[in-house]
Each structure stands twice: as structure tokens, then as C-alpha cells.
Amino acid sequence: MKTVVVATGNPGKLSEMQGYLQGLDWQLTLKPPEIDVEETGQTFLENARLKASQVAQATQSWAIADDSGLAVDALNGAPGLYSARYGSSDADRIARVLRELGETSQRSAQFICALALAQPDGTIALETEGICPGEILMAPRGDAGFGYDPIFYLPTHGKTFAEMTPAEKERYSHRGIAFEQLLPKLR
Numbered sequence: 001m002k003t004v005v006v007a008t009g010n011p012g013k014l015s016e017m018q019g020y021l022q023g024l025d026w027q028l029t030l031k032p033p034e035i036d037v038e039e040t041g042q043t044f045l046e047n048a049r050l051k052a053s054q055v056a057q058a059t060q061s062w063a064i065a066d067d068s069g070l071a072v073d074a075l076n077g078a079p080g081l082y083s084a085r086y087g088s089s090d091a092d093r094i095a096r097v098l099r100e101l102g103e104t105s106q107r108s109a110q111f112i113c114a115l116a117l118a119q120p121d122g123t124i125a126l127e128t129e130g131i132c133p134g135e136i137l138m139a140p141r142g143d144a145g146f147g148y149d150p151i152f153y154l155p156t157h158g159k160t161f162a163e164m165t166p167a168e169k170e171r172y173s174h175r176g177i178a179f180e181q182l183l184p185k186l187r
């Protein structure tokens, strides 16, 4: 059985990634907390590659990484690559996006998820990207999920990510779309 490090320090992402990967014949392990990868890439895919590659080399194991974020059209794509650094807590980051958007009616946004799988020597074996379009609400709704989930609304489902069941988010989210493309190749 292959040992694969799930290369994230974000507990919300970790549990979703473990959900997608549980059907595989893999022994999943956690990223040692002392390994901290600097996210210097210019794109989500570049950052996912950096994280997968550096964690694989440091652990001498296969590693899978996710780099993701929210891009709001009326904010010229912000918070984008800086989604994790847009404030000091989830509540702070949500408040900042809502404050910057104000009362504008132009509320379209996208969640993006890039995934990369690296071999123990750091070579990238597989990568993919999933995009989920939606809208930013005027105020948070729902308690499930993590991060920006309470303000990200899917008009097609009439719910925010934070109002979805874990199974619904697993299926419709940017991460779900990315894993749907990756899983057949992993199998």
C-alpha cells in the first residue's frame, strides 16, 4: 500500500481531501507541522505544485497538495492567491470581502482549487484544477464547512456552501470538480 502525505495544514481542507481519497488503496498520513512551504507561485497550480513537491521531498513519500481560493469579480479577482492571508481568522476574512464589496449588485465570484500529486523525489506526477462559479451574499448564511463557505452562494442550488450537507459540498464544490477529474487517474 502506498503511503501518501496529505500536504495541508488547513483542517477544513484536510477532512475534505481525506473524504475524496478514502476509497483508494492508500495509507494517508498528515503533513508534519514543521514543514512550512512558502507559497511564492503566481497561480494556484504553481502553489499546489510547490506544496506537493516540497512536502514529498521532505518526507520522502508521495504527497498531494491543494491550493485554492476565492476570486471575486468586482474586486478584480481578490482575495485570489491571498485568500488565506486576507485576514487573521475566517470571520475577519469574510468581513473584509463583504466590506470591500459594499452594496454593489455585481456579486459574481469563483472558487478555484488546484491539486498536485508529487512522487517522493518531488516530481509532479499529476495535476488538475476545478472552478466553481457562484455569488457573494450580503451577509453570511449557514454553519457548515470552513473559510468563506458562509458567503459563497450557488444560485443553481439555492444554498451557500455552508448550508450544504458535506455530501453536497463534496460533489458541487471547486474541490469536488478537481477531484472528479483527478480520481480516475489516481485509481
Ligand code: ITT
Binding pocket: 007, 008, 009, 010, 013, 039, 066, 067, 068, 069, 070, 083, 084, 093, 145, 146, 147, 148, 149, 161, 173, 175
Ligand atoms: P495549506 O496551504 O496548508 O493547504 P491554507 O489554508 O493556507 O492551507 P491555501 O493557501 O490554499 O490554504 O488558502 C486557501 C484559502 O481559501 C483557505 O484558507 C480558505 O480561507 C479559502 N478556501 C479554500 N477552499 C475553500 C472552501 O472549500 N471553502 C471555503 N474557503 C475555502
